[in-house]
Amino acid sequence: MADIAFLLIIFFMITINFEVDKTQVYLPKTEIRLEIPKKAAYISILENGQIRVSSGEEISVPVAGPEDVLSFAASVVATNPHKAFVLKADKSVPYRFVDRVIDALKQAKADVIYLLSDQETVDTTATGG
C-alpha cells in the first residue's frame, strides 16, 4: 500500500508543473503543436487587451501596456539571450494588441516566440480542408 502510494507521489512530483500564469483565456486551436521549453517567459493577452507578464520564475504580473512589455522582454533577454517567450493570447483578441506585443519582442531581440494553442480535433467526416 505504502509502496504504491509512494510511486504515485513520485509520479506527481515529477509531472508537477507550477503554472506561472493562471489567467483563463480561450486559446486558438492548431494541429501543429510543439513542446514549449520549461521556464519560458509568459506574456498573456486577455480578451480585453490586458497584458500580464512572467519571466517564468514567478507568478505573472499585469503591465500597463506594450511599452512595458518591451522593457520586460529586454531585461529577460539581457539575463538569457535564448529564453523562449510564450504568447498566451485569447483567440478573439483584436490583432493590434498581439501586433504590439510581437513588435516589442522583436525590438527586444527575443530568440523565439511560441504561440500557445490547444489541440485541434481533426474531423475526419468533414469534406475538403
Added chain:
Amino acid sequence: MRFKRGTVNEEIPTASMADIAFLLIVYFMVTTTFAATRGLDFSLPQDEDTPLIDKEESVLIEIQPGGVLMVDNRAMQLSEVLDYLKPKLERNPMKPVIIRPDETAEYGYMVDVFDELRQAKDKIGIEVKNVSIPTQREIQMFWY
C-alpha cells in the same frame, strides 16, 4: 504482586505511513495543473541586416475582420490557400509568404492561417519556408 516488565518495541511504527503518503498524493493531485504547454513556434530574425522582402515578389495573405482571407487581393477560403501556393513554391521554394492581419481581425484567424502554412509539408508536400508576419511598425518603416 507481579510487575509486568516493560518491553521495548523494536519496530518503527509504520501504520501512519500510508496516511502521510496519501496526504502527499492528494496535495500533488490538487496542485498539479495539466497546463497547455504546447504551441506554434515562430523564430525571429536575429541579424540586423534582415533581408528585405519585396512586396511584389511575395504572396500577401491579408486577414480581414471576421476571418475573410484575401490572398494577393483575391478572396479565398483557408483550405484553398495551400493549393494556390503550390505552383509558386514549386517554382521558387523560398517564395516569401507574408501574413498581414487587419488591426481589428481576431488573433485566432492569424493562428489558423499560420497553422495551415506550417502543415504545408503534410498537405501539399512542400514546406513553406519563408513566412513572415511583419508588425505594423515594420510595415510603416520599410514599406511606405
